[in-house]
Amino acid sequence: MKLTLSSSPHQRTPRDTGQVMRLVIYAMLPGLALQWYFFGWGVIVQAILAVLAAIVTEAAVLTLRGKNIRHAVSDFSAVLTALLLAVSLPPLLPWWMTVIGAVFAIAIVKQVYGGLGYNMFNPAMVAYVMLLISFPAAMTMWMPPQTLAASTVNLGDTLSVIFTGFSNAGYDVTQLRTDWDGVTMATPLDAVKTGLTQGLTYSETLNMPVFSGAFAASLGAGWAWVSLAYAAGGLALLRLRVINWHIPVSMLASVVVVSLLIHLINQDHYASPLFHLFNGSVMLGAFFIATDPVSASTTNKGRLIFGGLIGFWVVIVRTFGGYPDAVAFAVIIMNMAVPLIDYYTRPRTYGHHSHVRSGKGKRP
Amino acid sequence: MNDYQDLTWQGLWKNNPALVQLLGLCPLLAVTATLINGLGLGLATTLVLIGSNITVSAVRHWVRNEIRIPVFVMIIAAFVTVIQLLMNAFTYQLYLALGIFIPLIVTNCAIIGRAEAFASKNAMLPAAYDGLVMGLGFTLVLMLLGGIREILGAGTLLSGADRLFGSIAHDWKFTLFATEQPFLLAILPPGAFLGMGLLIAAKNTIDANLAKRRQPAQQQVTRARVTAES
Numbered sequence: 001m002k003l004t005l006s007s008s009p010h011q012r013t014p015r016d017t018g019q020v021m022r023l024v025i026y027a028m029l030p031g032l033a034l035q036w037y038f039f040g041w042g043v044i045v046q047a048i049l050a051v052l053a054a055i056v057t058e059a060a061v062l063t064l065r066g067k068n069i070r071h072a073v074s075d076f077s078a079v080l081t082a083l084l085l086a087v088s089l090p091p092l093l094p095w096w097m098t099v100i101g102a103v104f105a106i107a108i109v110k111q112v113y114g115g116l117g118y119n120m121f122n123p124a125m126v127a128y129v130m131l132l133i134s135f136p137a138a139m140t141m142w143m144p145p146q147t148l149a150a151s152t153v154n155l156g157d158t159l160s161v162i163f164t165g166f167s168n169a170g171y172d173v174t175q176l177r178t179d180w181d182g183v184t185m186a187t188p189l190d191a192v193k194t195g196l197t198q199g200l201t202y203s204e205t206l207n208m209p210v211f212s213g214a215f216a217a218s219l220g221a222g223w224a225w226v227s228l229a230y231a232a233g234g235l236a237l238l239r240l241r242v243i244n245w246h247i248p249v250s251m252l253a254s255v256v257v258v259s260l261l262i263h264l265i266n267q268d269h270y271a272s273p274l275f276h277l278f279n280g281s282v283m284l285g286a287f288f289i290a291t292d293p294v295s296a297s298t299t300n301k302g303r304l305i306f307g308g309l310i311g312f313w314v315v316i317v318r319t320f321g322g323y324p325d326a327v328a329f330a331v332i333i334m335n336m337a338v339p340l341i342d343y344y345t346r347p348r349t350y351g352h353h354s355h356v357r358s359g360k361g362k363r364p
Numbered sequence: 365m366n367d368y369q370d371l372t373w374q375g376l377w378k379n380n381p382a383l384v385q386l387l388g389l390c391p392l393l394a395v396t397a398t399l400i401n402g403l404g405l406g407l408a409t410t411l412v413l414i415g416s417n418i419t420v421s422a423v424r425h426w427v428r429n430e431i432r433i434p435v436f437v438m439i440i441a442a443f444v445t446v447i448q449l450l451m452n453a454f455t456y457q458l459y460l461a462l463g464i465f466i467p468l469i470v471t472n473c474a475i476i477g478r479a480e481a482f483a484s485k486n487a488m489l490p491a492a493y494d495g496l497v498m499g500l501g502f503t504l505v506l507m508l509l510g511g512i513r514e515i516l517g518a519g520t521l522l523s524g525a526d527r528l529f530g531s532i533a534h535d536w537k538f539t540l541f542a543t544e545q546p547f548l549l550a551i552l553p554p555g556a557f558l559g560m561g562l563l564i565a566a567k568n569t570i571d572a573n574l575a576k577r578r579q580p581a582q583q584q585v586t587r588a589r590v591t592a593e594s
Contacts (some may be wrong), residue, residue: 108558130549133549133552134549134550135545135547137545
């Protein structure tokens with residue numbers, strides 16, 4: 001009889017990495033579909049571009065490193081990274097910016113640090129921030145939701161704008177996102193931020209056209225539905241036990257608490273918790289980005305701290321920072337804090353005292 | 365001349381102040397947004413290195429060990445002041461562009477490192493030559509990093525050459541590609557860190573490849589000797 005000897009952990013997980021990644025991708029699909037419905041074909045084109053670029057980069061870097069390409073590419077982690085990046089990008093971003101972002105995410109943020117499982121930062125978010133600080137103008141050119149837009153952009157025009165910079169009729173992105181009456185429609189976060197700097201009160205900014213047509217006053221028309229779809233996908237992931245509840249719950253709770261406190265201080269200046277929850281990428285971030293098993297904290301107590309501080313930074317940076325949305329910045333800041341959090345929240349080994357307090361009562 | 369060949373090899377490649385010793389990173393990362401800025405600071409650093417190495421080597425027998433560091437710093441500071449005044453007089457635009465990083469050459473560890481590690485132990489001529497090649501090695505890295513960042517960030521090369529070379533260099537700048545949306549990351553500080561990291565990685569890769577190529581050849585030689593003896 002042959003006895004197999006192996007080191008711990010002895011309990012095998014029922015799913016391998018590829019299955020987990022595929023489940024997360026499936027859970028993103030409702031949100032992706034709604035983004036396509038509200039923001040047009042650009043979302044799909046960006047997703048395809050990013051996924052292709054990510055897979056090619058992954059294969060190229062793995063070849064350089066002399067690793068098994070098929071094994072690493074078939075775990076779908078590069079596809080998930082590319083999708084998370086693509087849904088964060090403005091739908092009509094020039095194609096080469098998307099490609100640069102995907103290549104940067106995979107080659108620099110993931111593979112240079114040692115590949116899947118070794119990357120310190122969330123690749124999609126670092127690539128997004130890289131694009132945001134490199135191309136600030138292009139990265140903030142969001143189209144108005146198609147339900148509110150005067151004219152919609154069809155597939156042919158979308159491809160033409162993404163690859164050549166101009167639609168078939170010769171309009172560029174700035175002209176396309178400007179309504180026929182010359183009014184550009186910003187994202188809800190942008191609208192409120194700009195309105196507040198122009199001296200409007202918070203409730204006055206909510207009268208802007210971007211807030212019409214949603215089911216609550218402070219929600220942007222398309223964005224709230226997209227957020228709900230991502231939240232639904234995230235709840236499915238929780239149900240399937242792909243992610244733990246700690247990070248999403250603590251992050252959302254912290255967003256609510258911090259924004260409520262700030263909102264109560266001055267209701268004219270600071271947005272309400274509902275506004276913070278359902279605009280921008282908080283839902284996507286809470287369920288899909290902050291829960292990345294590689295770059296998040298690994299202990300349960302640590303996950304609560306990690307998620308809670310991400311929520312804190314989201315509200316603080318959104319309210320007082322220069323950029324309208326802050327999920328990417330918050331995730332990156334907290335990625336840096338993960339080693340420290342993990343150090344102080346190491347679980348107690350059975351039969352031992354907690355290592356942090358071990359100075360007080362060491363067992364003889 | 366074998367010593368001088370070795371010094372050249374050490375300064376330009378094997379012990380390059382920027383890529384291997386990782387000294388003087390502060391100016392290296394801060395001013396290399398364009399090739400000309402890199403070249404200007406590199407030349408200034410090289411001149412200071414040569415001057416300080418010669419002087420430190422000349423006074424090495426009279427400086428007591430306990431006070432050598434203050435003496436070295438004062439010598440370096442004197443040369444930096446000379447260079448700063450010269451740049452202020454002859455290349456005023458470049459002087460403005462480099463700003464605080466010219467006086468900060470005093471604190472460049474590459475310079476005091478060479479004074480401590482080489483010049484204070486060697487004769488004047490080798491010390492001067494060491495200063496020259498170390499400075500050139502530093503300058504080459506500054507130019508390479510500046511060139512990469514300038515191409516990526518602005519699509520140009522040699523912009524502002526007239527700041528360093530005077531009015532004859534007005535049309536030296538050439539544009540590789542024109543873009544309305546420059547890759548700002550390359551010009552911002554993170555681009556310097558990323559570019560530097562990639563340069564170091566490239567250097568290490570080249571070294572590893574060289575070592576791999578040399579390895580089998582050496583093995584064959586030893587084996588041949590063994591069979592000849594037996």
